[in-house]
Amino acid sequence: QVQLQESGPGLVKPSETLSLTCTVSGGSVSSGSYYWSWIRQPPGKGLEWIGYIYYSGSTNYNPSLRSRVTISIDTSKNQFSLKLSSVTAADTAVYYCARALAGPYYYMDVWGKGTTVTVSS
Amino acid sequence: SYEVTQPPSVSVSPGQTASITCSGDKLGDKYTCWYQQKPGQSPVLVIYQDTKRPSGIPERFSGSNSGNTATLTISGTQAMDEADYYCQAWDSSTVVFGGGTKLTVL
Numbered sequence: 309q310v311q312l313q314e315s316g317p318g319l320v321k322p323s324e325t326l327s328l329t330c331t332v333s334g335g336s337v338s339s340g341s342y343y344w345s346w347i348r349q350p351p352g353k354g355l356e357w358i359g360y361i362y363y364s365g366s367t368n369y370n371p372s373l374r375s376r377v378t379i380s381i382d383t384s385k386n387q388f389s390l391k392l393s394s395v396t397a398a399d400t401a402v403y404y405c406a407r408a409l410a411g412p413y414y415y416m417d418v419w420g421k422g423t424t425v426t427v428s429s
Numbered sequence: 430s431y432e433v434t435q436p437p438s439v440s441v442s443p444g445q446t447a448s449i450t451c452s453g454d455k456l457g458d459k460y461t462c463w464y465q466q467k468p469g470q471s472p473v474l475v476i477y478q479d480t481k482r483p484s485g486i487p488e489r490f491s492g493s494n495s496g497n498t499a500t501l502t503i504s505g506t507q508a509m510d511e512a513d514y515y516c517q518a519w520d521s522s523t524v525v526f527g528g529g530t531k532l533t534v535l
Contacts, residue, residue: 345524
């Protein structure tokens with residue numbers, strides 16, 4: 309059974325770069341069947357899609373975050389990562405990684421437990 | 430950019446049918462899925478490709494999508510179904526979430 313686990317600092321200072329990693333177990337990020345996604349949820353608010361990456365390295369990002377986001381993949385470690393630059397308090401959220409299937413559709417069938425990131429000095 | 434809209438809240442009595450809508454321009458031309466999220470937990474996929482249920486999701490969950498509206502229907506709603514529900518659409522290779530609907534079972 310595929311499992312995803314987010315990891316990274318829980319506290320980031322304003323203007324710095326948030327960096328998170330998602331480790332996949334029980335499956336391979338090299339599978340051409342899936343896309344690997346990041347989603348976040350500010351406290352008390354709804355879900356916001358950040359972006360996704362395919363095993364080939366192709367990516368797509370939320371237009372509202374595109375200028376600050378980079379998602380990368382490391383097939384040797386079976387991980388994919390998120391970097392969000394120039395963070396502010398508005399980037400405080402629970403960050404989730406998820407596996408997605410895509411075609412003329414897109415849905416995320418396996419999610420990590422999420423990791424809380426607070427932006428504060 | 431594409432947007433989908435959900436009602437902030439829906440209430441239902443136990444055993445009754447709950448319907449949660451998701452509206453967007455020509456949404457019926459796109460595939461929609463639904464996630465359930467309980468407090469402190471990760472979202473769980475309950476409907477994908479408009480009408481399909483993942484394994485392990487009870488049959489009381491069903492979905493439809495036509496025109497400008499997708500609907501998640503929960504038949505014979507149980508107390509355990511109380512949660513936030515999010516619709517999600519796929520448009521121009523981008524993922525779009527609705528704002529979420531809090532389902533209260535009372």
